[in-house]
Amino acid sequence: MSLLKTTLDANAFACILEFVPKPSAERFATLDTLMARTQLCGxxxxxxxxDRVGSALDMSPLDAFASLAEPVPALLHFSGKDRERRDLLAQLQRMDAAGLDQLLVLTGDRLPGHTPGQRPVRYLESVAALQIVRQARPHWLLAAALxxxxxxxxxxxxQYFKAEKKLAAGADLFILQLGFDIDKHQEAYDWMxxxxxPKPLMACIMALTEGRAGMLEHVAGVTVTPSMRTLLAAETAVSRQYAKDRANQRLALQVIGLKLMGYAGVHLSGIHDVAQFEALEQAITELQPLFTTLQDWTSAWQAAWQEPGLPAVTFHPPGHAWRLGQRQISASKKEKARYHLLAAMHHQLFSRTTPLSKAFGWAVTRPLWRNPTAAQWLHQLERRIKRPMVGCDTCGSCRLxxxxxxxxxxxxxxxxNGPCGGTRLDRCEFGDRECVHSAKYRLAVSVGRAEVLTERLIPCVQVENRHRSSWPVWFEAGTPQPHGPAPRNEADEALLATTPERKAAPRRMKATLEDL
Incomplete structure (x- = not known):
């Protein structure tokens, strides 16, 4: 059993130290030194x-793990950027060989160089990836993001609708995106x-300085408000050391507050040397005895975000302060009319129960369409009809x-299955459009179909099925099973098989709580 799983099962607090692999001997030596300590404050x-934090050419998590001087408890990431199902299955095999059995499954933020309208880049979505791994490795510890x-x-x-799908897909643990809004941490905890x-929650946190705040403006899904920037700039104006000490104090307070709130642990980002680690450990050791309740802690947290002469810091963007449970939106009449029209058309043509759908199904499942030329003609016909209506790219497995x-x-x-974490005030991470999942949510709550967005787990599209007509597939498949496990293909079966050799794979992580 992995150290992290053992810790979570014991309801003990856990610390995860983030490491972004780069070909630097110094970085690996520092990580070896930090991990040799085996704990933070006990x-x-x-x-x-x-995984692929910078680009698809980054060192892989498995290669980074193999480069460590000694095997250590590790949570590998898998990013779906520019990946297909076969890439995930191949990584599972390599992890078996390395004795690794825990994985954080992410869709991943925007791949550098991916521009909409140019070469399409496919992302293996986290919900579908979780289904695949849970089916293939039932006993692994699987983490997901929120x-x-x-x-x-x-x-x-x-975001919360998609998180429900991740729970259904098999997530054992949720790790929050980097954030500083403690009210949102409480919101997520209450939701869980x-x-x-309920599953354990961990929070990604970082010591925030003015320089890092500027960097985070370019990180999708991270919110640093103007009032936070003003405070950080004022601290830097006093001195860099003062700003660094204040950032470290806030980080220590955040660890303590999250533990009091009931979080299962923290995911520490931005600690790159031993001095940072030791400074954090010292601050936690000094501050933790001062707080026995969350109420006691709250005033100290607020004071840590204040400077004389500056306005109060707010953690939400100016003019936007939505909290879970507040209802503020409704789809337009046009959006609702479009939905009802398309739903009626779908019923008539694809329900398999109406005379028209039976006739249409019979027509598109004739042997004629197995001919490559005829199949291509049918594909083009579907694309020409559906692309102007819904933006169809003929994925070959229609999910409308x-x-x-x-x-x-x-x-x-x-x-x-839902949005990535990179949206900002309903805008897509790519910045050129409204997030389609925001539009989908708005419509779902307006027409009373929210359950569609929480219950229907949609498998990934097989790359070999793209750019062909979905019509014959729909009718030949019979009644679809959106709630069931992701379908396998013949190539998957060999990779998913649990062989005696895989069962006997060496285990490199032997640490347990007793060892510590």
Whole structure:
């Protein structure tokens, strides 16, 4: 059993140290030194190894793990950027060989160089990836991401809807996006406690300085407000050391507050040397005895974000302060009319119950369409009809019924189950459009179909099925099973097989709580 899983099962507090692999001997030597400590303030320490944080050419998490001087407890990341199902299955095999059995599954932020309208880049969506891994490795610890730092209803509500799908897909643990709004941390914790089977939550946190705040402006999904920037600039104006000490104090306070709130641990980002680690440990050790309740802690947290002569810091963007449970939006009459029209058309043509749908199904499943030329003609016909209506890119596995007739192919990442974490006030991470999942959420709550966005787990599109007509597939498949496990193909079966050799794979992580 992995150290992190052992810690979580014991309801003990855990620390994860983030490591972004780069070909630097000094960085690896520092990580080896930090991980040799095995704990932070008595809390078990695991390293999280990032995947494709910069580009697809980054060192892989598995190669980084193999480069460590000694095997350590590790949580590998898997990013779906420019990846297909086969890439995930191949990584599972390599992890078996390395004795690794825990994985953080992410869709991933925008791949550098991906421009909509040019070469399409496919992203293996986290919900579908979780289904694949849970089916293939039932006993692994699977972590997923949640970004509660959203300040408009559609983007925030859609995040929680997708999180429900991740729970259903098999997530054991949720790690929050980097954030500083403690009210949103509480919101996410309260949401999880309302779930039928709550899972542990961990929060990604960082010591925030003025320089880092400027860098985070370019990180999708992270919110640093103007009032926060003003405070950080004022601290830097006193001295760099003063600003650094204040940032470290806030980080220590945030660790303590999250523990008091009930979080299972923290995911520490931005600690790159031993001195930073030791300064944090010292600050936590000094401050922790001062706070026994969250109420006692809150005033200290607020004071840590104040400077004489400056206005109070707010953690939400100016003019936007939505909280979960607030209802602020409604779809337009045009959006609702479009939905009802397309739903009626779908019923008549694809329900398999109406005379028209039976006739249409019979027509598109004739042997004629198995001829390559005829199949291409049918593909072009479907594309010409559906592209002007819904933006169809003929993925070969139409999911419109499960997405309220808003085509997931109109999302630059091709996400079907919900949004990524990179939206900002309903705008897509790419900045050129409204997030299609915000539009989908707005429509769902307006027409009373919210359950579609929380219950229907949509499998990933097989790359070999793209750019062909979905019509024969729809009728030949019979009644679809959107709630069931992701379908396998023959190539998957070999990779997913549990062989004696895989069962006997060496385990390199032997640390337990008793060892510490």
């Amino acid at each position: 809390w078990p320490l695991t390293v999280a190894i990032g 970004n509660p730092f959203k300040y408009q209803e559609a983007e925030g509500g859609a 406690q309302r779930q039928p089977r 019924e499960d997405t309220l007739y808003i085509c997931p192919e109109t999302c630059p990442k091709g996400l079907a």
